[in-house]
Amino acid sequence: MSQLSDLAAGGTVRTVRLMACLPDGRLIGKYVSATHLLEMLPTGPNVADIVFGLDVDNDPFVTAWSTWRGELAELYLAPDMATLVVDPRTDGMATVICSFVLPDGSPIPECPRGMAQRLLTQLADRGFTMRAGFEIEFNAFEESVAEARGRGYRDLTPLGGNVRSMYSTTKSLLVVRFMDALTRRLDQLGLHWESWMDEGGTGQFELNLEPDEALRTVDHATLARLAIREVAEEMGHCVTFMAKWHPTEWGGGLHCNHSLWVGDTSAFYDESCDDNRSTTFRHWVGGLMATMAGAQAVFAPNVNSYRRLVELAGSPTTVTWSGDNKTTSLRAMARTPGSARAEHRAPGADSNLYLVMAVVLAGGMAGLDEAIEPPPPCAEMAWGLPAEDPKLPRSLMAATEAFRSDHRLAAGLGAEFVDFWAGTRKWEWLAFHTTGGDPDSPLTDWELNRYFERV
Amino acid sequence: MRRCHGAVGSVDLRPWPDSRFAGAMAITTEADPTPMVLGIAAALRRSESHKPSLIAGMKGVAAVCSEHDPQAVTIRFSRGDVHVEHGRADDVGVAITMDLAKDGLPGAPKPNVEGALTHLRFALSLAKALDPPLPDWRSAADSYWAACSTRPHMPSGMVVVETDSGDRHVVGDPTTAGYEVHGPADRLARVFVGTAVALEELLKGRIQGRGPLALAVAITDAGLALGLGEVEP
Numbered sequence: 160m161s162q163l164s165d166l167a168a169g170g171t172v173r174t175v176r177l178m179a180c181l182p183d184g185r186l187i188g189k190y191v192s193a194t195h196l197l198e199m200l201p202t203g204p205n206v207a208d209i210v211f212g213l214d215v216d217n218d219p220f221v222t223a224w225s226t227w228r229g230e231l232a233e234l235y236l237a238p239d240m241a242t243l244v245v246d247p248r249t250d251g252m253a254t255v256i257c258s259f260v261l262p263d264g265s266p267i268p269e270c271p272r273g274m275a276q277r278l279l280t281q282l283a284d285r286g287f288t289m290r291a292g293f294e295i296e297f298n299a300f301e302e303s304v305a306e307a308r309g310r311g312y313r314d315l316t317p318l319g320g321n322v323r324s325m326y327s328t329t330k331s332l333l334v335v336r337f338m339d340a341l342t343r344r345l346d347q348l349g350l351h352w353e354s355w356m357d358e359g360g361t362g363q364f365e366l367n368l369e370p371d372e373a374l375r376t377v378d379h380a381t382l383a384r385l386a387i388r389e390v391a392e393e394m395g396h397c398v399t400f401m402a403k404w405h406p407t408e409w410g411g412g413l414h415c416n417h418s419l420w421v422g423d424t425s426a427f428y429d430e431s432c433d434d435n436r437s438t439t440f441r442h443w444v445g446g447l448m449a450t451m452a453g454a455q456a457v458f459a460p461n462v463n464s465y466r467r468l469v470e471l472a473g474s475p476t477t478v479t480w481s482g483d484n485k486t487t488s489l490r491a492m493a494r495t496p497g498s499a500r501a502e503h504r505a506p507g508a509d510s511n512l513y514l515v516m517a518v519v520l521a522g523g524m525a526g527l528d529e530a531i532e533p534p535p536p537c538a539e540m541a542w543g544l545p546a547e548d549p550k551l552p553r554s555l556m557a558a559t560e561a562f563r564s565d566h567r568l569a570a571g572l573g574a575e576f577v578d579f580w581a582g583t584r585k586w587e588w589l590a591f592h593t594t595g596g597d598p599d600s601p602l603t604d605w606e607l608n609r610y611f612e613r614v
Numbered sequence: 615m616r617r618c619h620g621a622v623g624s625v626d627l628r629p630w631p632d633s634r635f636a637g638a639m640a641i642t643t644e645a646d647p648t649p650m651v652l653g654i655a656a657a658l659r660r661s662e663s664h665k666p667s668l669i670a671g672m673k674g675v676a677a678v679c680s681e682h683d684p685q686a687v688t689i690r691f692s693r694g695d696v697h698v699e700h701g702r703a704d705d706v707g708v709a710i711t712m713d714l715a716k717d718g719l720p721g722a723p724k725p726n727v728e729g730a731l732t733h734l735r736f737a738l739s740l741a742k743a744l745d746p747p748l749p750d751w752r753s754a755a756d757s758y759w760a761a762c763s764t765r766p767h768m769p770s771g772m773v774v775v776e777t778d779s780g781d782r783h784v785v786g787d788p789t790t791a792g793y794e795v796h797g798p799a800d801r802l803a804r805v806f807v808g809t810a811v812a813l814e815e816l817l818k819g820r821i822q823g824r825g826p827l828a829l830a831v832a833i834t835d836a837g838l839a840l841g842l843g844e845v846e847p
Contacts, residue, residue, distance in 0.1 A: 212831075221813050221834040224767050230827055554646045578766060582835070589838075592649045593714075597684035599701055 162243060166253065167193035173251035175243075177203050177236050179259050180271050180381065182580060183215055183460065184511040184614055188236055188257060196238070202264065203236035203257055210234075211259075211269060211579075214586060215613050222589070223582025225269055226575060227261060234267060235260050242378050247347040248389065256378050268575040271513035272377075278520035278571060279373055285527060287419040287426055287439075291516065292353075292370035293380045294414040296508045297387055297398050298362045299337060304397040304612065312404070312607035317362025318396060327357040338364065341390045348386060350379045359473055360409035370416065377512045384512075399611045402459065402507035403466035406601030410467025410474050411508030415515055418500040419443065419523075427491075427499035434482055435493035444480055444491045444501060445533040446526020446567070447519065451478045451488060451505065453565030454518045455551050455558040456584055458506040461614065462555050462591040463606040467507055470542040475504050478549040479537035486541040488551065505551065509614035521571025529567075559584040639670060644699040649842060650685045650714075654678060654744070655698045656808070656843035658689070661746035669743050670694045674736045677702040677709040678744065681726075685714065689740075708737045710744075718804055751776055751799045752783045754806035757847040759785035762836035765845075769793045769829045774802060777822075793829040797821030808841025 166172040175196050178188035189204050196203065208228045212219055236257035246252040259270040266273040282289060299318040300307060307315055318337060319330035338355050345352045351369035358365045366387070368379055384400065391398045403410045419426040419439060429437035436444075447454075459465055467474045475488035483492055485504070493499035501523075506515045525531065544550075552558035562568065563581045572580075592598070595605040639662055643655050662669050672691035679686040679702055688703040689696060702709065712725035730737040749757070755774045762768060763786055771786030775796040784791060795802065795812070801820050804810035812834040815821040823830055839845050 219813065219831075221811065221831055222838060224828055224831045224835075226767070226828075228828065557646060589649055592685065593683075595683050598648060600684070603684075 163193060163240060163253070164197060166243075166245065167197065171245060171251070172253040174249075174253070175238075176246065176252060176254045177238055177257050178254065179236050179257040180511065180513055181210060182269055182271055182511065182514065182583065184509070184514075185215060186381070186385065193253070200238065200240070202260070203238045205233040205235050205262075207231045208234050211267075214583070214590065215609060216590070218590070220583055220586045222586045223579050225267075225579055227267060233262060235262060235264075237264070239378075242382075244348045244382065247344065248393070254382070256381065268573050269579050271511055271517065272374075274517045274572060274576065275377060275513045275520070276374055278517050278524070281571075282419075282520060282524060285524065286421060288421075289373040289417055289419055289520070290370050291373040291376040291415065291417040292368060293376065293512065294412070294416070295366045295368070295380060295383060295387070296358060296411040296413060297364060297366075297384075297400050298360065298404050298408075298411060299334075299364060299391060299396055299398045300362055301333065302397055303395045304392055307397045307611070311604055312399075312611040313604075315397075317360075318364075319357065319362055321361050323359070323361055324357060325359045330357060334364075337391065337394055337396060340394060341366070341387060344386050344390050345383060348382060350383050350386070352383075358409070360405075360411075363409060363411065370418075373417065373516060377516050380512050397612075400508045400614050401606070401610045402461070402464040402509045402614075403602065404607070404611065406466070409472055410469070412467075412474060412504065413506040413508050413510055413512070413515065415503040415506055415519055416500050417503075417519060425496040425499045427501070428493050428496040435499065436491060437493075439527065440491060440493060440499065440501070441533060442526040442530050443523040444489065444526065445531030446524065446529070447489055447501065447503065447522045448478065448480055448526075448533045449531050450518070450522035450525060450565055450567050452549070452552055452558070452561040453568050454522060454562070455505065456555070456562035456580065457514045457518045458503075458510050459551075459555070459558060460507075460510055460514075460584065461587060461606075461610060462596060463602075463610055464507045464509055465554055465558075466602065468551060468553060474507075475541065476551055476553075477537070477541045477544055478551060479541045480533060481536045481538070481541075484537060484541065487537045488541075491536075509610065517572060518568065521568050524571060525567035555584055555588050559588075639666065639694050639696070641669075641696040641698070643697070647698070648685070648687075648700040650678075650680070651687050651698050651700050652842040652844075653809075654687050654689065655696075656841060657744055657746065658696055658698070659843065660807070660847070661743045664746045665742075668739060669696060672696075672736065672739050672743065674707045674733065675703060675705050676736070676740050677706040679709060679711045681711050681713045682715070707733045708740055710740070718800075718809060748800065748803040748807060751802040751806070754803040755783055755785050758806035758808075758837070758840065761840060761845045761847050765832070765836045765839070767828060767832035768836060769825070769832070772833070776802060793823060793825035793833060795821060795823050795833070805837055806840075807847070808837045808839070810837075811841075812837050 172193045178186045237260045238255045238257045242256040258273040259267045301316040319334040353367045355366045427440040479487040480489035481487040488505045490502040569577045676689045686702045708729040710725045716722040769792030771791035773791045773794040774783045
């Protein structure tokens with residue numbers, strides 16, 4: 160608050176973009192004058208509760224309801240002033256990340272950021288803190304977003320050309336210029352990036368931010384994804400976070416690396432245990448494995464997300480874990496205390512960062528509480544396994560059913576969220592099939608129009 | 615699977631006595647069915663409960679296709695066993711293409727039927743099987759309430775008003791009825807059977823309601839569940 164006071168008094172900030180993340184990942188909010196916000200704090204402005212009742216196309220969910228909702232009643236944006244960043248694009252603008260709260264200030268059960276925050280508090284109650292880092296994948300194109308719209312998001316030119324490669328450092332100058340502009344923007348925003356690289360698909364890139372305290376990591380990754388879109392727009396390019404933007408290109412992921420700590424000591428590392436994985440780590444992995452099928456409804460939230468699940472094409476397809484085997488859905492590595500971490504590889508590029516974190520926390524903590532032993536690690540290639548090996552759900556409705564029936568996730572996320580999320584996923588499935596989607600088409604215009612710019 | 619244009623295959627329509635199939639009919643769907651597959655299967659189950667001999671006597675392959683979008687289903691009738699899957703198979707005998715958004719509305723365009731001349735009896739049976747008679751609006755409301763009243767967020771009672779006659783019918787607790795639905799008999803029956811979506815009907819002015827949005831959504835959700843066969847009437 161005092162930071163904003165100083166910035167406002169000095170004329171650096173006139174307007175604050177307040178934004179909060181809806182369950183489907185969209186960022187919404189209001190632009191508020193800095194002086195007005197300072198008068199309102201600690202609460203921010205209100206928005207109508209209908210924002211939790213509309214899909215990405217602004218059609219009302221008729222299969223989901225939240226018990227706290229009224230007749231377009233008011234709910235509030237609660238700004239977390241620690242997230243304030245001065246927006247380098249526009250003179251006098253700052254951005255602050257918010258959570259959704261009820262008029263009495265109590266958290267909304269379906270607010271993704273609030274849920275992640277609540278679960279991190281529960282983790283702290285168990286004596287742990289979490290550090291995390293996301294691998295942010297996206298696809299970039301030479302065309303502007305206006306041009307992409309005009310083409311129905313088809314026949315676009317991947318940034319760097321149409322030649323498939325991986326870790327290439329010799330792609331066109333367009334790539335370097337774009338990624339350099341992006342990393343400069345991240346520097347200006349105070350988001351510490353570690354690396355970026357050319358990924359397996361054409362025009363596909365991965366950006367890695369420095370691991371940090373878990374909630375800060377999610378906030379920063381949210382701002383980074385926004386920056387990717389904004390820098391692309393400024394440079395006359397466009398990007399998408401769709402899980403599968405092209406039928407024959409690789410899908411996009413959002414791997415979630417995380418570790419537990421007690422003070423400055425890794426809770427995942429123990430030299431006296433097999434492969435240095437501590438008992439805490441083993442049980443954490445056990446919980447993530449036990450909840451992996453249900454978690455898929457969050458990791459792959461759209462009909463399009465399931466097109467990414469292709470054997471031998473980068474994305475995991477099985478309920479498997481390993482030490483260092485990138486064909487599995489979960490890696491649990493403990494070579495050194497500092498690098499001991501789990502990497503959940505199931506989340507798709509189109510998943511909600513806060514919900515991914517919440518689901519990982521709910522699953523992991525169930526593992527700790529119940530001392531769940533994981534199944535044996537997968538030592539083989541985890542693609543193309545026989546029918547008897549457990550697979551990730553392969554459709555949105557199959558995942559939604561698994562999610563709805565997962566008592567461990569319900570215990571962590573709350574029954575109200577489970578009911579709401581399952582209802583919205585059913586709506587997404589209905590919308591796909593009844594308004595133009597085609598399950599037999601490798602990729603439909605319906606998906607491109609609905610998701611290309613909005614996930 | 616192909617889309618809704620193409621050759622028409624063969625149909626064998628040999629009715630069997632009702633007793634042979636009474637209570638033994640199986641209407642199944644593919645794994646991971648589409649909404650249209652579920653909706654057609656639910657319609658066939660309603661039809662079977664209305665007149666078991668109709669579907670029991672049917673043998674052949676039919677398709678139902680949407681005129682305006684890629685939705686399509688194939689229905690395989692095999693003298694009592696029925697299987698519904700998405701898409702249009704190559705071996706369909708009769709194919710119906712229709713405007714799904716206008717189905718059941720006054721003045722709705724007639725569906726286009728391929729194969730009816732070659733397979734007249736099958737086509738006639740199919741038309742009846744897909745469109746079982748609507749129950750009286752009061753019975754529809756009673757069945758709806760019996761099947762759905764315990765679903766999440768539902769009101770403790772509901773008042774239904776038929777607007778042509780002004781007749782009222784209460785389901786559930788009459789003292790705490792939390793929502794009123796008003797409309798003509800046909801639209802009420804369709805909403806409570808699950809072939810019309812309550813909030814969409816409300817939006818288009820075909821029915822009216824009084825009560826909280828929460829209950830309008832809950833009532834709509836329950837109707838959809840009926841229409842998709844998630845709950846049995």
